[in-house]
Amino acid sequence: MSSLRDGYTAVVLGASGALGKACLHHLQADPRCARAIGLSRGSDPALVLEDESSLAHCAAHLREHAPLHLVLDATGALTIDGRGPEKRLEDLDADNLLRAMQINALGPMLAMKHLLPLLAKNEHVIWAKMSARVGSIEDNHKGGWYGYRASKAALNMLLQTAAVEIARRRPLAVIAALQPGTVRSRLSQPFVGDEGLAPEESARRLLHVIDRLPPNGRAHFVDHLGNSIPW
Numbered sequence: 001m002s003s004l005r006d007g008y009t010a011v012v013l014g015a016s017g018a019l020g021k022a023c024l025h026h027l028q029a030d031p032r033c034a035r036a037i038g039l040s041r042g043s044d045p046a047l048v049l050e051d052e053s054s055l056a057h058c059a060a061h062l063r064e065h066a067p068l069h070l071v072l073d074a075t076g077a078l079t080i081d082g083r084g085p086e087k088r089l090e091d092l093d094a095d096n097l098l099r100a101m102q103i104n105a106l107g108p109m110l111a112m113k114h115l116l117p118l119l120a121k122n123e124h125v126i127w128a129k130m131s132a133r134v135g136s137i138e139d140n141h142k143g144g145w146y147g148y149r150a151s152k153a154a155l156n157m158l159l160q161t162a163a164v165e166i167a168r169r170r171p172l173a174v175i176a177a178l179q180p181g182t183v184r185s186r187l188s189q190p191f192v193g194d195e196g197l198a199p200e201e202s203a204r205r206l207l208h209v210i211d212r213l214p215p216n217g218r219a220h221f222v223d224h225l226g227n228s229i230p231w
């Protein structure tokens, strides 16, 4: 990551997932990275998106490693509590829709609430969150996947709102919502089988892309090739 200071500190949230693990490996192998820390439900401390006190606890743990220069949030879920995405209106269930919002939109933003104060000030820093192209309202031509789509669209709006606020105090901060491509993982397996990009390749591309994004007071919504996605 050549845009960040030499000796930068990175944190990956959801480091137990396919993309999180791959991003963490790349960062740990970067000679310019002094420290790359992975957090997940299985780490100590545990990061549980539905439990705000766990997010505060993670922030307290990370304080000794602050300032942070890169936070990459690779958490997210498509199949939740054993239930896959809705195909039609009759499948809608309020509890399931709320669970998708909780995991894909609200939890990640509460994580940002607690970890953002640890980001370095007055220098280039990056907050990157795995979103999904299906969260684009303009790009929705196929329909279906109501909860996942809506929760990623909500995430995108929350990130954009935060980007405007963050720019006032950290004008050099980059905020990015990422589309990693279709990537082989636990999340995608029931829908695409073993098709798709290797997580290591997607992670390599995404890190390359975020390394080149300019701070401009707004959030970026970009894919693994660096192409902008309409919100």
Ligand SMILES: NC(=O)c1ccc[n+]([C@@H]2O[C@H](COP(=O)([O-])OP(=O)(O)OC[C@H]3O[C@@H](n4cnc5c(N)ncnc54)[C@H](OP(=O)(O)O)[C@@H]3O)[C@@H](O)[C@H]2O)c1
Pocket: 013, 014, 015, 016, 017, 018, 019, 020, 040, 041, 042, 047, 048, 049, 050, 074, 075, 076, 077, 103, 130, 131, 132, 133, 179, 180, 181, 182, 183, 184, 185, 186, 187, 188, 196
């Ligand atoms: N794979 C794709 O094709 C694809 C496409 C577009 C967007 N994305 C996005 O990329 C991100 C990563 O996906 P992936 O493919 O790497 O999936 P994955 O391998 O299933 O990883 C998901 C990660 O999220 C964590 N997580 C899920 N629910 C959580 C919760 N309640 N609290 C804390 N952590 C939780 C998982 O933790 P555990 O290990 O503890 O379960 C895991 O670390 C997601 O945001 C996804 O929407 C993926």
